[in-house]
Amino acid sequence: MVALKAHEVPRFVGRPDMVAGIFLAYGPDAGLVRETVQRLIRHLSGDDPEGANITVLDAAELATDPGRLVLEARSASLFGGKRIVRVRGAGKNLVMPLTELRDAPGDAAIVLEADNLPPRDALRALVEAAKTGRALPCYPDSDETLTALMRETFNQAGIRVEADVVPVLREILGNDREITRRExxxxxxxxxxxxxxxxxxxxxxxxxxxxxxxxxxxDATGGGHAEKLELALNRALAASVNQQQLLAMLTNHFAQLRRWRAEVDEGRPPRAVLEAQRPKPHFSRLGALEQQLRLWSDPALATAAERLLVATSETRRRPALAEAVLRRTALSLCMQAAQH
Incomplete structure (x- = not known):
């Protein structure tokens, strides 16, 4: 039994330990699933990728004729290249034909693409238990893997990036690998x-x-501008920015304000505190941030941090209410700033 961990998958697809059998790439990140399958197929094709005999099927096609998968996998390659059968949208309807192929895989590589599969899913369980099976979990990028991907991409292209490029880009991008690659x-x-x-x-x-x-x-939340906050929230949510991500960024923002406020309380002017940061906040935001440092005291920022932690916990317990909790919390903090 071989059950790979998500962090082991990139190394595996670069040097797979078998060239025939059943490979299952699955996970909630559809872009990463496709990328993993494409990289795997390139390596399975060997030294002659153009000569590989690749058949692409859709699971919907196999729903009424699952035996076709066995037929395709066992068909001889007309031109002698590596026989690869790629199946998109794989699901439990393929368990029966794959059981037959698991016991006698031959020389073909069956590469399956699937959505996120729980541990007890029949398809995942079959592949993980098979001696000639490899299950490849593809989960959304973490901050660490996304940052590493960005730096690797820019380094390979010989591009020098300013210090704040990677943090800003990390805030912009979501966790879909395909979108990340395009950007x-x-x-x-x-x-x-x-x-x-x-x-x-x-x-x-x-x-x-x-x-x-x-x-x-x-800046609308920290500066007490309710109308601007409503417009900005509507824009971000319409762009499918995750509500919990927004709460996390608000939490980070107020934590940063509190660190800066500590320096202000020691006697440094707000603008001097901001100018000394590395990377320095973008010039277009300096005025708004300076205003926020004047509006918020350390005790008020501590209270804001506690309120954001409570809101984050609530959205994790009740995801369906995430947007309502986000709007309520942000508006409450905005009104608090407006009262100063």
Missing amino acids: LEKLVLFAAQTKTLTREDVLTLCADNGMLAIDAIL
Whole structure:
């Protein structure tokens, strides 16, 4: 039995330990599932990828004729290349034909793409238990893996990025690998001649993903501007920015304000505190942040942090209410700022 961990999958697809049998890539990140399958097939094709005999099927096609999978897997390659059968949208209807192939896989590689599968799912259980099976979990990028992917992409292209490019891009991007790849490719193409990327470049090219709206949410909340907050929240949510992500960013924002406020309480002017930061906040936000440092005291920021932690906990317990909790909490903090 071979059950790979998610962090082991990239290394596995680069050097798979078998060239025939059943491979199942599954997970909630459809883009990462597809990318994993594509990389795996490239390696399974060997030294002659053009000569590989690849058949692509859809699980819907096999629903009425599951035996076709066995037939395709056992068909001889007409031109002698590696026999690969790729099945999209794989599900439990393939368990029976795969049981037969598991016991006698032959020389073919059966590569399956599936959505997220729980541990007791029949398809996942079959592949994990098979001697000639490998299950490849594909879960959304973490902050660490996404940051590593960005740096690797820019380094390979020989592009120098300013210090705040990666943090800003991390806030913009979601966790879908396919979308991430598209955005990185766009940035690499943009910087192909200059070999340099700035924060302004990222915002100009990628801000449609919600970054500008997120900055507006943070500054409207901290600055006490209720109408601007409503518009920014509507824009971010319409762009499918996750509600819990927004709460996390509000939490980080108020934590940062509190750290800066401690320096202000020691006697430093707010603008001097902001100018000394590395990376320095974008010049377009300096005025708004300076105003927030004047509005919020340390005790008030501590209370705001507690309120955000309670809200985050509530959204985790009751995900269906996440948007309502986000709006209620942000507006409450906004009104608190407006009263100062």
